[in-house]
Amino acid sequence: MDGGNKSGHDRFLIGFLTRRLLGMAIVLTVMSFIVFMLIGLMPGDPIDIMIASNPDLTPADGERLKRLHGLDLPLWERYTNWLGGVLHGDLGFSRTYNRPVLDILLPRLGNTVILLGLSSLVAIAIAIPLGVIAATRPQSPLDGAINLFCFAGISVPPFWLALVFIMFFAVTLGWLPAGGMGSPETGLLGRLEFLILPVATLTIASLAGYTRFARAAMIEVLRQDYIRTARAKGLGSGRTVFGHGLRNAMLPLTTIIALDFGALFSGALITETMFGYLGMGKLIYDSILGNDFNLALVGLLLATLVVLIGNFLADIAYAVLDPRISFRVLEAA
Numbered sequence: 379m380d381g382g383n384k385s386g387h388d389r390f391l392i393g394f395l396t397r398r399l400l401g402m403a404i405v406l407t408v409m410s411f412i413v414f415m416l417i418g419l420m421p422g423d424p425i426d427i428m429i430a431s432n433p434d435l436t437p438a439d440g441e442r443l444k445r446l447h448g449l450d451l452p453l454w455e456r457y458t459n460w461l462g463g464v465l466h467g468d469l470g471f472s473r474t475y476n477r478p479v480l481d482i483l484l485p486r487l488g489n490t491v492i493l494l495g496l497s498s499l500v501a502i503a504i505a506i507p508l509g510v511i512a513a514t515r516p517q518s519p520l521d522g523a524i525n526l527f528c529f530a531g532i533s534v535p536p537f538w539l540a541l542v543f544i545m546f547f548a549v550t551l552g553w554l555p556a557g558g559m560g561s562p563e564t565g566l567l568g569r570l571e572f573l574i575l576p577v578a579t580l581t582i583a584s585l586a587g588y589t590r591f592a593r594a595a596m597i598e599v600l601r602q603d604y605i606r607t608a609r610a611k612g613l614g615s616g617r618t619v620f621g622h623g624l625r626n627a628m629l630p631l632t633t634i635i636a637l638d639f640g641a642l643f644s645g646a647l648i649t650e651t652m653f654g655y656l657g658m659g660k661l662i663y664d665s666i667l668g669n670d671f672n673l674a675l676v677g678l679l680l681a682t683l684v685v686l687i688g689n690f691l692a693d694i695a696y697a698v699l700d701p702r703i704s705f706r707v708l709e710a711a
Contacts, residue, residue: 398693402686406679410464411457413678417671418453460675470672474665479676483661487680489559490657493649494642496573497580502635505585506624509592513600514619524589531586540579540652547575557654576653580646584638591634595627602626636692643681 451459463470469479512524548556559572599605600623608618647659658677665673 398690402683402690405686406682407461409682410461410675410679413675414457414460415453417666417674418456420669469676472665472670472673474668474670474673479672482673483658483677483680486656486658486661486677487684489655490643490646490650490659491684493573493576493580493655493657494639494646497577497584498635498639498642500577501581501585501588504581505588506592506631508589510596510619510624512589512593513596514615516597521593524593528586528590531582532590534582536579536583537648537652539582540575540649543575543579544652557652559654559656572653572655576649576655579649579652580642584642587638588631588635591631592627595630596623599623599627632692632695636689639685639688643685 460470471477472479472482475482508524512521515521544556547554554574555572556575557572559569596619600619605618605623608622609615613622643659646657647663649655650657650660651663658681662674662677662681664670665677
């Protein structure tokens with residue numbers, strides 16, 4: 379690549395990244411407006427809840443507190459005030475914890491990213507080999523067994539699976555803790571035994587679907603002309619399947635994994651609740667029930683941001699996996 383072409387490619391890459399980041403900012407802004415309005419339309423507000431739980435507060439105190447916190451303003455004006463504060467780095471305070479929102483959310487977000495990251499990696503590491511094995515032996519007993527496992531995994535609800543794991547591994551056998559996260563001083567390694575059951579629950583919840591998609595993608599790729607040509611030229615089965623077939627089959631699977639990342643967040647809510655895991659899912663759920671406006675709003679936006687980053691990384695993976703796909707193609711798409 380000469381200097382002119384390299385300079386043009388660099389400029390286009392910078393433009394691509396700028397446009398994608400701008401698109402993510404627009405999505406977050408629209409989502410913040412929608413979520414703000416939906417939460418704002420919920421019955422009651424933090425001041426009403428505070429007055430109901432404290433008999434010493436009078437209705438006059440309630441009106442004064444509403445004026446102090448801007449809760450007497452129209453909803454759209456409250457949103458513009460909140461957005462202005464965000465642009466100045468002020469995300470507000472949590473009513474429940476009486477602390478800045480980010481001080482509460484960032485540790486919980488880290489816990490959820492660890493949980494989702496580990497479960498996704500384990501699911502992908504198991505699903506791809508199973509999908510390849512099933513695709514290279516279609517209609518065989520082994521293929522039937524893998525499909526049966528997949529159908530069972532898709533049919534089992536995560537909350538029921540979590541209960542089974544707790545009853546068997548924690549209560550009956552006593553091998554693993556039933557919930558919690560361990561002591562923060564022990565670090566990640568000290569918390570591994572507390573992560574095994576939640577990670578296993580989320581892994582099985584997504585493993586079956588990934589395996590089915592990997593099998594379908596591999597079967598489609600193995601029917602292509604270039605695979606038959608490679609075999610006709612005497613290329614070994616392993617190099618044909620893994621060197622030519624799997625790399626192309628990873629493209630649709632990458633799309634599915636990126637799109638499924640949002641569904642994993644909803645699964646994390648159930649899993650974190652069942653195992654008492656201090657993550658984002660349970661925190662958002664509790665903050666909505668407790669009418670903790672700022673905490674729920676920023677938590678949902680952080681979850682949206684993580685999903686957007688996952689889809690952005692999937693775009694980068696397309697260009698890495700398939701040389702035919704460039705950033706220009708992705709931008710046109």
